[in-house]
Amino acid sequence: MKRQGGAQNAAPAEDDGDTTDNENEGGSVTVTCGASSQVLEVAGKSIAYVRREYASVFNIGRESKAMLNGAEENDESHILEDGDNLEFVKKSGDKA
Amino acid sequence: MKELNIVVVGIGGVGSALVPKLCRYCQHIKPQVPVSLVLIDGDLYEQNNANRQSFHRFGNKAEVTVEALAPQFDRIQLSAIAEFLKPDNIDFIIAEGSIVFLCVDNNTSRKMVDDFTHKFKNIVVICGGNDMTDGNVQIYIRRKGKDITASLADIHPEIASPQGKAPYQMNCEELAMASSPQLFFANDLVSALMCLVFYQIIEVKDFLDKPRFGELYFDMLLGRVESVVRNPVVKVAQVDRKKCKGKSKPAKKGR
Numbered sequence: 001m002k003r004q005g006g007a008q009n010a011a012p013a014e015d016d017g018d019t020t021d022n023e024n025e026g027g028s029v030t031v032t033c034g035a036s037s038q039v040l041e042v043a044g045k046s047i048a049y050v051r052r053e054y055a056s057v058f059n060i061g062r063e064s065k066a067m068l069n070g071a072e073e074n075d076e077s078h079i080l081e082d083g084d085n086l087e088f089v090k091k092s093g094d095k096a
Numbered sequence: 097m098k099e100l101n102i103v104v105v106g107i108g109g110v111g112s113a114l115v116p117k118l119c120r121y122c123q124h125i126k127p128q129v130p131v132s133l134v135l136i137d138g139d140l141y142e143q144n145n146a147n148r149q150s151f152h153r154f155g156n157k158a159e160v161t162v163e164a165l166a167p168q169f170d171r172i173q174l175s176a177i178a179e180f181l182k183p184d185n186i187d188f189i190i191a192e193g194s195i196v197f198l199c200v201d202n203n204t205s206r207k208m209v210d211d212f213t214h215k216f217k218n219i220v221v222i223c224g225g226n227d228m229t230d231g232n233v234q235i236y237i238r239r240k241g242k243d244i245t246a247s248l249a250d251i252h253p254e255i256a257s258p259q260g261k262a263p264y265q266m267n268c269e270e271l272a273m274a275s276s277p278q279l280f281f282a283n284d285l286v287s288a289l290m291c292l293v294f295y296q297i298i299e300v301k302d303f304l305d306k307p308r309f310g311e312l313y314f315d316m317l318l319g320r321v322e323s324v325v326r327n328p329v330v331k332v333a334q335v336d337r338k339k340c341k342g343k344s345k346p347a348k349k350g351r
Contacts, residue, residue, distance in 0.1 A: 034230060035315035035322040065253065070327045087324060090313060092252050093225030093232055093286070095278050096110040096201040 027082025033058035034090035043084070048076035050086060064088040097298070099130040103190055104197045105181050105209065107137040107157040109148040109283030110224055110290075111199035115161055117291050118197075119169040125298070132173045135161055136189055138180035138263060139271075148280040180264035181205060192216050195297065197290055198223040201274075203258035204265070210236065210248040210255060217241045220304070222293050223248055224286040228279055229316040233289040234326070237304055243328035245310040250329040285314055289321070 027043030031050060036058045042050050047066050054060065066073045067087040068080075080086060100122065104111050115135060122131040135158040141151040151160050158176035166174045179185060181200075190196055190212060198209055198221055206223060213219045213236065221236040234251065237244040249256035263271060289312050296303045310326025 032322060032324065034232070035313040035318055035320040037320075037322050063253070065251075070325050072329070089251060090232065091254050092203070092206070092223070092234065092248075093227050093230070093282075094201065095227060095276065096106055096108050096199045096225050096283070096286070 029080045029082070029084045029086055031058065031086050031088075033060050033064065033088040043080050043082040046077050046079055047073060047086065050080070051076070051088065058088065059090075060088045061091065064090065097129055100125075100132065101191065101194045102131070102133045102197065103194050104133065104135050104199060105137075105205070106199035106201070107135055107161050108139070108199060108201060109278055109280065110226070110286045111135070111137070111197070112149040112151075112157070112161060113280075113284045113287035114197060114199060114290055116165060117287060118294065119165050119172055119174070121291070121294070123169045123171050128171070130173070131171065132175070134175050134177065134189065136177040136179065136181055138178060148278060148283055180262065181208070182262070182264040183208065186212050190219075193218050195220045195294070196222065197294075199286075199290075201225065202260055202262055203252075203255045204260060204262040206248055206255045207258050208262065213238065214247065220297060221248065222290050224290050226278070226282040226286050228277070229282055230314060231282055231286050232311060232313045233286060233293060234311040235293055235307065235309075237307060239304055244305065245307060246326040246329050251311070251326055279316075282316065285316070289314065 026041065028039045029042045031038055031040050031042070031054065040050070047068070051060055051066070065088070066076070067089060068078065069085050102118065104115055107115065118133065122133070125131070137157040139157050141149065141154050141157055141160055145151070152164055153160055156176070156178040159178050162174045162176040177189060181189065186208065190209070196209060196213065196219070198206060200206060209221060213221055216238055217240055219238045222233060223236070224233040225231055234248055235245055236247050261270065263274070266274065292312070309323035311324045312321060313324070314321045
């Protein structure tokens, strides 16, 4: 069962799901944006957390679509699980 | 494979680097099959193109390129269309079974081709583009009336909702201002990755039915090329996850 971030714990209204509950999942997620790809220990974190924390590392655009395991994922509060593949879709090259 | 019908849209930095490579490969392809290679571009070679493109005279890019290559590659039926691709002529240029190399610098043209090719039972679109030192090549494959990979617009919202005009919509002044600085090496990398895809289509069994990737990204500064799977998009209503809470989760899709 997938958890909404912050659903169980008292959390501020602005919480974007980057807190984990006491059953810390842990685990690795492959995060990709364009040609950049790394395995990060962010299972248990939300997509929004990864987008925010790694925006500069991966050069993630604000409008970049999130794809989870090959399918578009619109819910930024979705909690990542061990073994997930999270891609922030990089824009197509403008020139030719 | 009975024949190859190839269309190259755009003979700019990427297209002009791509076409000689395609010609050299197709000239010696085995077993021998008829190869038709149509180049389409309404733009002209000018002096300021010389830093990225090779040409022996000024003139329409498609015509000048065919003129240069046809004597070297006599097994290929090379032809030029000295127009920009537009809704009026796309019907005559892209046909069932074509392999379309999309080497254009605007998303309006990309969307036009993407929308048009949805109607075919069998078609391949290989779309490439770059920024200064990075870029991508995306593959859209349709086989027997079904998407094998996601279409260009399914993945890239900037193609689904393009800003700006296609060249055929621009006046001379707009066309003159449309070009921007580029790095030849980035153009050449895009063309090489497009050739990588073409090689897979021709030589790797079942690539068109079971492609191992749907998009390639490169970054010259990082020294990396990354492949990504692009499963066809199933257009159904999104499941409300809150309503599904407590129920078994769907199977996770692997890469």
